[in-house]
Amino acid sequence: MRVKICGITQPQQSVAIASLGATALGFICVPSSPRYVTAAQIRAAVTPLPENIDKIGVFANSSLAEITQTVLDSGLTGVQLHGDETPEFCEQLRESLPQVEILKAMRVRNLEHLEQAIIYTKYIDTLLLDAYHPQQLGGTGQTLDWQMLQQFTPSCPWLLAGGLTPDNVLEALSQVNPDGIDLSSGVELQPGDKDLDKVALLFERLGRTVNS
Ligand SMILES: O=C(O)c1ccccc1N[C@@H]1O[C@H](COP(=O)(O)O)[C@@H](O)[C@H]1O
Numbered sequence: 001m002r003v004k005i006c007g008i009t010q011p012q013q014s015v016a017i018a019s020l021g022a023t024a025l026g027f028i029c030v031p032s033s034p035r036y037v038t039a040a041q042i043r044a045a046v047t048p049l050p051e052n053i054d055k056i057g058v059f060a061n062s063s064l065a066e067i068t069q070t071v072l073d074s075g076l077t078g079v080q081l082h083g084d085e086t087p088e089f090c091e092q093l094r095e096s097l098p099q100v101e102i103l104k105a106m107r108v109r110n111l112e113h114l115e116q117a118i119i120y121t122k123y124i125d126t127l128l129l130d131a132y133h134p135q136q137l138g139g140t141g142q143t144l145d146w147q148m149l150q151q152f153t154p155s156c157p158w159l160l161a162g163g164l165t166p167d168n169v170l171e172a173l174s175q176v177n178p179d180g181i182d183l184s185s186g187v188e189l190q191p192g193d194k195d196l197d198k199v200a201l202l203f204e205r206l207g208r209t210v211n212s
Pocket residue numbers: 006007026028030033034035058059060082128130137138139140141142161162163164182183184185186
């Protein structure tokens with residue numbers, strides 16, 4: 001199972017979190033977020049990482065040109081679209097960056113949103129389901145209604161996000177069967193500063209060994 005730890009801002013934490021067992025690290029490219037990092041900061045954080053770790057940039061309603069330039073400048077291997085990007089936008093991004101993994105995040109409010117998620121699967125590699133929050137785009141610590149996701153089996157891989165912590169992750173995984181999970185505020189001391197003890201506890205509870 002993929003485990004993505006998102007909202008990394010410190011280069012030394014990216015290396016530590018990868019060695020604890022993360023398969024993917026996320027970097028917030030949304031200027032209004034307290035976890036925002038520049039392309040140069042991402043470059044510094046991803047350069048020492050092993051090749052097999054996915055390096056995902058999180059964008060929200062950025063232009064194609066901004067995303068493409070950031071990917072080229074930073075060494076990202078994936079782009080997570082966390083705003084109101086359309087399926088057509090995803091298709092154009094795929095043409096611009098054919099080698100880069102495209103993840104579309106859906107902030108799920110109800111069953112109708114889940115149905116909309118399916119429309120994207122033709123144009124992306126991976127879906128990510130996050131909780132809806134009226135004021136914030138992400139990193140909110142709010143959980144989804146896991147029961148609603150029990151029948152969710154899209155034709156592409158998907159990651160469960162939204163308020164996951166070392167304390168609730170096993171309960172979530174007992175109810176839903178995603179291809180991976182994504183955690184941010186649930187393993188933090190404060191926005192952008194990850195709590196390495198909580199990250200270690202997460203992998204202990206998931207029963208993982210280093211980079212398995
Ligand atoms: O973390 C942020 O600040 C952020 C800002 C804008 C868009 C997405 C953001 N984070 C994403 O939110 C989810 C869930 O976070 P949490 O575990 O509930 O704190 C995660 O996918 C982050 O990539």
